[in-house]
Amino acid sequence: xxxxxxxxxxxxxxxxxxxxxxxxxxxxxxxxxxxxxxxxxxxxxxxxxxxxxxxxxxxxxxxxxxxxxxxxxxxxxxxxxxxxxxxxxxxxxxxxxxxxxxxxxxxxxxxxxxxxxxxxxxxxxxxxxxxxxxxxxxxxxxxxxxxxxxxxxxxxxxxxxxxxxxxxxxxxxxxxxxxxxxxxxxxxxxxxxxxxxxxxxxxxxxxxxxxxxxxxxxxxxxxxxxxxxxxxxxxxxxxxxxxxxxxxxxxxxxxxxxxxxxxxxxxxxxx
Amino acid sequence: xxxxxxxxxxxxxxxxxxxxxxxxxxxxxxxxxxxxxxxxxxxxxxxxxxxxxxxxxxxxxxxxxxxxxxxxxxxxxxxxxxxxxxxxxxxxxxxxxxxxxxxxxxxxxxxxxxxxxxxxxxxxxxxxxxxxxxxxxxxxxxxxxxxxxxxxxxxxxxxxxxxxxxxxxxxxxxxxxxxxxxxxxxxxxxxxxxxxxxxxxxxxxxxxxxxxxxxxxxxxxxxxxxxxxxxxxxxxxxxxxxxxxxxxxxxxxxxxxxxxxxxxxxxxxxx
Amino acid sequence: xxxxxxxxxxxxxxxxxxxxxxxxxxxxxxxxxxxxxxxxxxxxxxxxxxxxxxxxxxxxxxxxxxxxxxxxxxxxxxxxxxxxxxxxxxxxxxxxxxxxxxxxxxxxxxxxxxxxxxxxxxxxxxxxxxxxxxxxxxxxxxxxxxxxxxxxxxxxxxxxxxxxxxxxxxxxxxxxxxxxxxxxxxxxxxxxxxxxxxxxxxxxxxxxxxxxxxxxxxxxxxxxxxxxxxxxxxxxxxxxxxxxxxxxxxxxxxxxxxxxxxxxxxxxxxx
Numbered sequence: 001x002x003x004x005x006x007x008x009x010x011x012x013x014x015x016x017x018x019x020x021x022x023x024x025x026x027x028x029x030x031x032x033x034x035x036x037x038x039x040x041x042x043x044x045x046x047x048x049x050x051x052x053x054x055x056x057x058x059x060x061x062x063x064x065x066x067x068x069x070x071x072x073x074x075x076x077x078x079x080x081x082x083x084x085x086x087x088x089x090x091x092x093x094x095x096x097x098x099x100x101x102x103x104x105x106x107x108x109x110x111x112x113x114x115x116x117x118x119x120x121x122x123x124x125x126x127x128x129x130x131x132x133x134x135x136x137x138x139x140x141x142x143x144x145x146x147x148x149x150x151x152x153x154x155x156x157x158x159x160x161x162x163x164x165x166x167x168x169x170x171x172x173x174x175x176x177x178x179x180x181x182x183x184x185x186x187x188x189x190x191x192x193x194x195x196x197x198x199x200x201x202x203x204x205x206x207x208x209x210x211x212x213x214x215x216x217x218x219x220x221x222x223x224x225x226x227x228x229x230x231x232x233x234x235x236x237x238x239x240x241x242x243x244x245x246x247x248x249x250x251x252x253x254x255x256x257x258x259x260x261x262x263x264x265x266x267x268x269x270x271x
Numbered sequence: 272x273x274x275x276x277x278x279x280x281x282x283x284x285x286x287x288x289x290x291x292x293x294x295x296x297x298x299x300x301x302x303x304x305x306x307x308x309x310x311x312x313x314x315x316x317x318x319x320x321x322x323x324x325x326x327x328x329x330x331x332x333x334x335x336x337x338x339x340x341x342x343x344x345x346x347x348x349x350x351x352x353x354x355x356x357x358x359x360x361x362x363x364x365x366x367x368x369x370x371x372x373x374x375x376x377x378x379x380x381x382x383x384x385x386x387x388x389x390x391x392x393x394x395x396x397x398x399x400x401x402x403x404x405x406x407x408x409x410x411x412x413x414x415x416x417x418x419x420x421x422x423x424x425x426x427x428x429x430x431x432x433x434x435x436x437x438x439x440x441x442x443x444x445x446x447x448x449x450x451x452x453x454x455x456x457x458x459x460x461x462x463x464x465x466x467x468x469x470x471x472x473x474x475x476x477x478x479x480x481x482x483x484x485x486x487x488x489x490x491x492x493x494x495x496x497x498x499x500x501x502x503x504x505x506x507x508x509x510x511x512x513x514x515x516x517x518x519x520x521x522x523x524x525x526x527x528x529x530x531x532x533x534x535x536x537x538x539x540x541x542x
Numbered sequence: 543x544x545x546x547x548x549x550x551x552x553x554x555x556x557x558x559x560x561x562x563x564x565x566x567x568x569x570x571x572x573x574x575x576x577x578x579x580x581x582x583x584x585x586x587x588x589x590x591x592x593x594x595x596x597x598x599x600x601x602x603x604x605x606x607x608x609x610x611x612x613x614x615x616x617x618x619x620x621x622x623x624x625x626x627x628x629x630x631x632x633x634x635x636x637x638x639x640x641x642x643x644x645x646x647x648x649x650x651x652x653x654x655x656x657x658x659x660x661x662x663x664x665x666x667x668x669x670x671x672x673x674x675x676x677x678x679x680x681x682x683x684x685x686x687x688x689x690x691x692x693x694x695x696x697x698x699x700x701x702x703x704x705x706x707x708x709x710x711x712x713x714x715x716x717x718x719x720x721x722x723x724x725x726x727x728x729x730x731x732x733x734x735x736x737x738x739x740x741x742x743x744x745x746x747x748x749x750x751x752x753x754x755x756x757x758x759x760x761x762x763x764x765x766x767x768x769x770x771x772x773x774x775x776x777x778x779x780x781x782x783x784x785x786x787x788x789x790x791x792x793x794x795x796x797x798x799x800x801x802x803x804x805x806x807x808x809x810x811x812x813x
Contacts (some may be wrong), residue, residue, distance in 0.1 A: 001301070002297060002299055002301035002302070004301075005288060006294075008287070009727070012582075012729045013284050013580070013581070013582055014580060014582030015580060015582070015594075015728050015729045016550070016579050016580045016594050016597065016598035017728075019548060019577055019578060019580065019598055019601075020579050020598050020601035021601075021778075022544075023548075023577070023601035023602035023606070024601055024604060025599070026546055026575060026577070026602070027601075027602065027603040027623040030543070030544035030546075030575070031544070031605075033301070034577070035290055035293050035294070035297070035305070036290060037287050037290040038284070038286060038287045038290065039284070040283075040284055040285030040286070043319060043730065046791050052286075052287050053639065055287065056287035056290055056291050056294070057293035059290075059291035059292075059295055059296035059298075059408060060297070060298065061294070061297060061298040061301075063402070066587070072766065072767065072771075072789075072790055073765075074765055074766065074767070075764050075765025075766065075768075076765050076767040076768070084481065131778075131779065131780040132764040132765045132777065133765060133777060133779055133780050133781065133785075134779075134780030137601060137780065138780075156292075161604070186286050186288075187282070187285045187286045188281045188314065194520075199648045213464045222346050222403040223344075223346025223347050223403045223404060224345065224346065224404065225343065225344055225345070225347040226347070227280060227348065229343075233695045235403065235404060236402075237402065237404055237405075237407075238291075238402040238404050238405030238408065243404075247624060248314070248315055248343055249344075260585050272572070273568060273572035273573070275565075275568055275572075276563060276700060277565075278779075279558070284555055304568060304572070306561055306564050306565070307561060308558050308561040309555070309556060309557060309561065310555070311554075311555055311556025311557070314781035321555075322556050326558065326561050327558035327561055327565070330562035330565035330566055330569075331568070331569065332565070332568060332572075333567040335565070366722075409635075443700070457557050457559075458553070458554045458556045458557045459585065491676040493617050494615075494616055494618050494674045494675060495614065495615025495616065495617065495675065496614065496615045496616070496617065496618040497617075497618070502673070506674065506675060507673075508673065508675055508676075509673040509675050509676030509679065509680075511561075514675075518614075519585070519586050519614055534670045
């Protein structure tokens with residue numbers, strides 16, 4: 001079985017920092033298959049990292065180890081977490097990164113079994129000299145290699161119920177209206193909202209109305225090219241969530257919208 | 272034999288989209304060797320993707336599978352193509368991406384055998400739930416995995432002669448003058464033209480003259496460092512095409528040139 | 543044993559140039575494990591490449607082959623070097639790139655054995671048609687594949703003592719003061735200096751004082767989060783060198799500092 005390890009950080013792609021993590025992993029697991037999930041998380045933005053992780057992990061096979069290092073508290077008192085959720089392993093600082101993956105995929109798919117989360121106390125897998133500023137290389141990469149190599153997650157430390165989570169930005173429904181918000185702006189300027197496509201499943205999608213920043217979008221499209229270039233549209237995107245976009249342009253720029261922008265969905269009666 | 276799969280998209284390197292394609296491939300072909308060809312195609316720019324693909328594919332061994340997803344028509348009526356050209360496999364939307372690789376390498380090397388192009392109709396390899404906005408993950412990545420795994424290209428659909436191609440920007444020769452144009456601006460600002468080095472083979476290269484944006488370059492150099500930093504030069508570049516550059520600076524900026532800029536080559540008599 | 547080959551260039555991540563190097567390597571060593579060390583070296587900046595290489599190579603296992611191509615003199619008279627240093631192999635143009643790795647790790651770790659450096663004369667490993675502008679693909683990638691495949695470095699050419707090195711920016715100590723400078727600005731804007739943490743080993747770190755651009759930092763921290771966001775700090779970083787940073791912001795921007803900026807460290811008496 002392939003030992004897939006993905007890496008996500010806010011290090012960008014210019015430095016050698018991601019590659020140093022890979023060097024440490026390959027030193028311990030020479031047959032690991034390394035995949036950059038992204039090094040473009042906005043610096044220190046744990047919430048965006050949590051969203052990106054939860055939306056991308058399901059594309060990977062079970063058994064994959066996901067390392068996520070967006071870690072403004074590196075070297076301080078924050079704990080180190082390892083988790084197993086939805087069949088995938090995770091290592092990350094205890095700062096909210098695992099909020100979404102640890103909750104059983106409620107936003108992004110069918111409810112899954114509760115995650116196993118442990119606070120890592122066994123430091124034997126760490127590099128011999130742990131720096132205080134680069135735990136990606138010295139702590140998280142070696143832990144990922146250990147998990148990929150078959151180390152039992154429970155051997156790393158005690159299970160914990162209490163760990164850092166941010167309050168989930170869940171949509172709330174009020175009669176025929178869903179009050180949601182934008183969770184994530186992707187690099188195309190598409191706005192990914194917290195409104196799940198499943199909330200619209202039994203409805204006539206052509207009669208759904210989306211209100212955002214004063215604009216009104218009538219009906220859900222299937223694809224960008226359902227509208228001419230430059231026109232606003234909404235659709236259920238590849239993460240299973242309602243998205244707002246402008247065909248071939250940036251909805252974020254057009255609307256002046258960003259993470260947290262309110263999105264209201266007006267539902268027709270069930271069809 | 273290594274199952275090499277390259278990925279080229281206009282997704283950029285900030286999102287998790289390229290990695291989601293990789294997760295899907297590794298789920299189906301755990302021993303695939305994944306190479307990012309580039310995720311920096313200018314958004315929706317199919318012509319640049321076609322050039323980048325045709326210039327880079329020859330560096331890979333025969334049998335490599337190249338996935339190219341620059342796909343503004345995703346989810347619409349455009350077809351899905353698979354091709355075999357010059358010993359390499361390709362999957363891409365039917366939007367012009369395969370124009371250059373499918374024509375037998377006329378611009379970039381010796382004429383090759385005609386390409387095999389099929390319109391994919393067999394959807395059994397696709398992911399179970401195909402989104403309407405992310406065929407890179409749900410359609411093209413699984414097809415690439417199938418081809419890398421040895422699936423016969425002809426099993427995917429009927430061969431087609433008619434598919435989207437843009438008209439080739441071929442140079443034309445008028446006596447001792449070649450009228451060409453810039454095909455591609457690389458990230459250094461070097462201008463890659465459509466004038467093949469083979470058109471200059473029998474000539475005294477020191478007497479070739481290149482006219483572009485009012486500037487005149489006398490003689491072809493071999494290397495950037497044949498001229499001082501900041502000076503314009505021309506040479507036959509690594510894709511076998513005449514290029515115009517400024518040593519250690521950007522020719523595109525210096526000249527105000529870009530894709531489509533006219534380039535005239537004045538030839539001396541054959542030597 | 544894994545045949546790890548890392549690639550570092552100034553090509554950026556938008557072009558297909560790094561991938562063309564990988565295609566050539568995989569054609570010759572299908573089981574090579576390829577790692578992008580960085581393609582974000584500032585264009586033509588050999589000194590930064592030398593620093594990045596020397597700071598990242600120790601994270602990789604012995605036997606790794608590191609290819610570094612920042613090569614403004616490509617196609618000219620500069621030689622091609624191969625080296626073995628600290629158990630790792632290197633290929634690079636003879637332009638100063640190997641200055642730091644070839645000197646036995648004096649800046650970054652315990653003194654190591656002298657490096658073996660050869661001037662490559664055996665061109666049998668090169669690609670058949672070597673372009674004059676892309677030796678990364680045509681010369682350095684094939685050499686890396688050859689070394690990863692077990693070719694003896696001494697078979698490539700004669701050992702050389704004289705090769706291009708820039709003068710090392712070593713700190714000098716004057717009584718209780720170390721006069722140093724910034725070697726590298728990382729993508730976070732952190733300033734990595736040439737003052738080794740080992741120079742401060744026996745001292746009371748809370749009483750060390752760092753002067754830079756008119757600012758005074760009193761005491762070395764352990765981690766960014768030892769100070770509030772937006773506050774200047776200094777610490778011994780992950781390369782074993784003193785660094786100056788601003789928690790969650792850019793010290794380079796805050797101070798107007800860059801490579802070469804003077805940094806003075808005032809030492810307390812040995813504790």
